[in-house]
Amino acid sequence: MTLRETHAYDDIIGLPHHVSRKHPQMPRSKRAAQFMPFAALTGYEQVLDRTAKNAATAIAKAEAQGDSNFGA
Secondary structure, X not given: OOOOOOOXXXXXXXXXXXXXXXXXXXXXXXXXXXXXXXXXXXXXXXXHHHHHHHHHHHHHHHHHOOOOOOOO
């Protein structure tokens, strides 16, 4: 597949942006909410921190018991 230059939209490219008279524009705060796909990951940072803390505790405990192979 090769890229070819087309001029399919040359007739509309310079037109002003359409603004509806019927529907008011959505406030920026609500528009931004549509583009927050990672909002579902709220709390993920805390889970990572807790997991890292638990791992560090387990490594320290294993080292204290003389398990030199743990974490290597």
